[in-house]
Amino acid sequence: MLKRKTIIAIAIVLVVNVGIYFVGTDGFTAFTAEEARTQELTDHQPLFPEVTLEDSQARTYPFSEFEGQYVFMTFFYSACSDVCIELEENMAEVFEATENLHDQVQFLSISFDPERDKPEVLDNYRQYFGSDGEDWRMARINNQDELQSLLDAFEVIVIPDGNDHYTHNSAFYLVNPDGRLIDVMDFRDIDGAVDRLENVLESEGG
Amino acid sequence: MQSLIGLLLWIFLFLPPVRDFLESMMILHMHMQMPLIILAGFLMAKPIIKRFSSFFEKWNEDGLPGIVLFVLILGYWMIPRTMDDALLSVNVELFKFINLAFLAGVPLRDSFPKLSTTIKHSILLILFIMVTSVGSLYIFSDSQLCNNYLQVEQLTLGWSFLIMGFAITGYLAYVWLFDPDAYE
Numbered sequence: 001m002l003k004r005k006t007i008i009a010i011a012i013v014l015v016v017n018v019g020i021y022f023v024g025t026d027g028f029t030a031f032t033a034e035e036a037r038t039q040e041l042t043d044h045q046p047l048f049p050e051v052t053l054e055d056s057q058a059r060t061y062p063f064s065e066f067e068g069q070y071v072f073m074t075f076f077y078s079a080c081s082d083v084c085i086e087l088e089e090n091m092a093e094v095f096e097a098t099e100n101l102h103d104q105v106q107f108l109s110i111s112f113d114p115e116r117d118k119p120e121v122l123d124n125y126r127q128y129f130g131s132d133g134e135d136w137r138m139a140r141i142n143n144q145d146e147l148q149s150l151l152d153a154f155e156v157i158v159i160p161d162g163n164d165h166y167t168h169n170s171a172f173y174l175v176n177p178d179g180r181l182i183d184v185m186d187f188r189d190i191d192g193a194v195d196r197l198e199n200v201l202e203s204e205g206g
Numbered sequence: 207m208q209s210l211i212g213l214l215l216w217i218f219l220f221l222p223p224v225r226d227f228l229e230s231m232m233i234l235h236m237h238m239q240m241p242l243i244i245l246a247g248f249l250m251a252k253p254i255i256k257r258f259s260s261f262f263e264k265w266n267e268d269g270l271p272g273i274v275l276f277v278l279i280l281g282y283w284m285i286p287r288t289m290d291d292a293l294l295s296v297n298v299e300l301f302k303f304i305n306l307a308f309l310a311g312v313p314l315r316d317s318f319p320k321l322s323t324t325i326k327h328s329i330l331l332i333l334f335i336m337v338t339s340v341g342s343l344y345i346f347s348d349s350q351l352c353n354n355y356l357q358v359e360q361l362t363l364g365w366s367f368l369i370m371g372f373a374i375t376g377y378l379a380y381v382w383l384f385d386p387d388a389y390e
Binding site for chain 1: 264265266267268270271274275278279282285286287288290291294348349350351352353354356357
């Protein structure tokens with residue numbers, strides 16, 4: 001039989017560790033930094049910084065061009081051979097499924113590789129996914145500082161792997177008409193993203 | 207002497223260039239730096255256990271609370287999130303060094319000799335389950351679990367966990383199939 005002291009000591013150890021695990025995982029909700037990031041973002045709703053976009057038709061305009069509209073976004077680079085393709089394919093499915101909402105939602109894919117993703121490259125790339133270049137635009141941010149300020153604000157982590165490729169986290173981002181990030185969604189859950197868009201617009205009374 | 211080596215090792219591991227190097231790769235971070243911090247604590251343990259001998263005798267008489275603490279702390283640092291946090295926050299980094307040395311290394315030293323063979327083997331079995339499940343998680347997860355490390359590093363770490371699991375199985379199979387005492 002265990003001694004009483006041993007049982008008490010084990011109990012204390014357990015309680016202390018539950019405490020450590022609790023604090024370390026934000027109350028058992030975030031076991032990866034990505035989950036923690038998503039929660040933190042949707043809690044704080046960072047503002048989209050002032051950046052200048054250049055899209056696939058070589059038009060340049062500030063992000064505030066989309067003011068008054070919801071913006072459904074992804075971050076990618078066109079030379080990416082795995083996850084970006086899946087990301088943009090899934091975005092295409094959301095785009096098709098929400099055709100009736102296109103006047104209220106702007107779809108936007110932002111490349112974090114402006115050096116390679118020139119307008120003509122983007123124009124070529126967008127056609128693979130059925131992007132029309134209007135309701136769904138693909139754009140780059142030429143100014144490195146502006147690009148970085150956006151990646152920082154939305155906590156998009158991009159690590160160059162030394163072979164002209166990047167490891168990066170992927171998600172659907174939803175920015176509201178005031179330019180605030182209101183949701184970060186799992187890019188593999190297409191139906192969830194479509195539902196979310198419909199709900200947001202419904203509650204708007206739109 | 208041994209505890210001095212432990213202390214020096216602990217300080218050495220905390221030096222910024224050493225830390226940067228050992229944290230530059232996921233596998234070095236989890237399977238080199240962390241075990242070394244535990245080792246540092248393990249080496250430093252003797253004088254601490256002596257100094258607080260009545261405490262350890264009273265509360266860790268049969269070694270069970272200490273080994274439970276060891277296993278739980280180990281488990282905590284296998285959570286992907288904790289590695290990212292240690293890289294991003296100095297406080298978490300400091301917490302990691304103190305935590306692994308004094309809440310894993312020291313109790314391991316005090317507890318392990320006190321445990322019966324059956325319990326020792328059960329602990330190894332628990333560790334086996336932990337490393338294989340965490341290893342499989344790192345290998346089979348579709349997504350990148352740590353934001354600061356490449357996915358390919360995650361895969362490497364996963365296999366390293368499985369190899370560790372293999373080693374534990376090998377040992378347990380050996381002690382169960384053959385009776386080591388018979389050869390002594």
